[in-house]
Amino acid sequence: MTYNILLFPSVFHWCEVSNFEYVRDTLINFAYEEKEKYPESLIKSNAGRWHSPDNIYSTYDNPLHHIVKSALTTFFANSGIFVENVDFAISALWVNINKKGNFHYNHLHPNSDFSGVLWIKVPDENSKIGFSSPNNYNQWRSTQIYKSDFRNTIGLQPSWSFTPSEGNILLFPSSIMHKVLPNESEEDRIAASFNLSVGNK
Numbered sequence: 652m653t654y655n656i657l658l659f660p661s662v663f664h665w666c667e668v669s670n671f672e673y674v675r676d677t678l679i680n681f682a683y684e685e686k687e688k689y690p691e692s693l694i695k696s697n698a699g700r701w702h703s704p705d706n707i708y709s710t711y712d713n714p715l716h717h718i719v720k721s722a723l724t725t726f727f728a729n730s731g732i733f734v735e736n737v738d739f740a741i742s743a744l745w746v747n748i749n750k751k752g753n754f755h756y757n758h759l760h761p762n763s764d765f766s767g768v769l770w771i772k773v774p775d776e777n778s779k780i781g782f783s784s785p786n787n788y789n790q791w792r793s794t795q796i797y798k799s800d801f802r803n804t805i806g807l808q809p810s811w812s813f814t815p816s817e818g819n820i821l822l823f824p825s826s827i828m829h830k831v832l833p834n835e836s837e838e839d840r841i842a843a844s845f846n847l848s849v850g851n852k
Contacts, residue, residue: 657805661785664822666726668718668769671818677714678771682746682841693745700753700834708744708845715843716744719769722820723847738852739765741845749778749840755831757783763846767822770815771843775836780821781812783828815842822847 668674685703693702708716720741727737742763747755760766768780786794787809794807802808812832813821823829825846834840 655805660806661824661827663824664726664730664820665813666722666730666820666822668722668818668820669725674714674718675771675817678718678843679841681714682748682771682843685746686748695758697747697753697755700747700749700755703746705743705745707746708741715746716741719744719820719843719845722769723767723822726820726822734851736852737849739847739849742848743846745844747840747842747844749831749834749842751835751837752833753840754778754833755829757828757830759828760825760846763825764849765822765847766825767820767845767847768815769820769843769845770817772839772841773815773817774838774840775834776814776816778832778834778836778840779812779814780829780831781810782823783810784808785827815840 682703685707686701689704692700693704695702707713708720723739723741727733727739743760784790791809794802794809797807
């Protein structure tokens with residue numbers, strides 16, 4: 652008798668913002684209003700693109716904070732995979748505006764449990780977000796003995812990428828290295844990113 656056991660996975664979550672089509676323009680306008688207020692970009696993992704201050708969640712009442720918090724509250728409450736008293740706090744929230752050619756270097760988000768991205772405007776689906784396996788160094792040789800279809804089935808890959816989709820949130824462990832490929836469109840690519848601390852109520 653033979654069987655496979657998967658242990659120690661890195662769990663990613665994908666969820667939607669309800670009725671995004673009704674708030675899309677509001678979020679786009681909010682992003683540009685923030686850029687007008689804070690024209691000088693924060694320098695983080697960004698190559699060329701504009702990065703807002705990362706304390707949008709705490710500075711004042713705004714639609715982005717409400718929409719992200721509402722979507723996450725619904726996800727944690729209704730997904731059926733979390734304990735009943737799970738709680739989260741947004742510890743950072745910011746906006747990125749990527750012009751043509753702008754991208755994000757490989758990086759991670761220290762001092763948080765989960766991180767996420769909400770795609771607001773995606774003119775170019777080739778500007779994917781890519782993740783690197785945290786086990787690339789210590790498990791590289793052992794992973795190469797498996798057939799590609801088996802590795803694809805269980806996610807046993809050195810890297811993986813997700814195609815951005817407007818109105819969707821990707822939630823992932825903050826410790827996972829990730830990057831964003833260049834925007835190849837003439838139009839701006841707009842996304843909001845955030846960090847979460849999680850625990851019990």
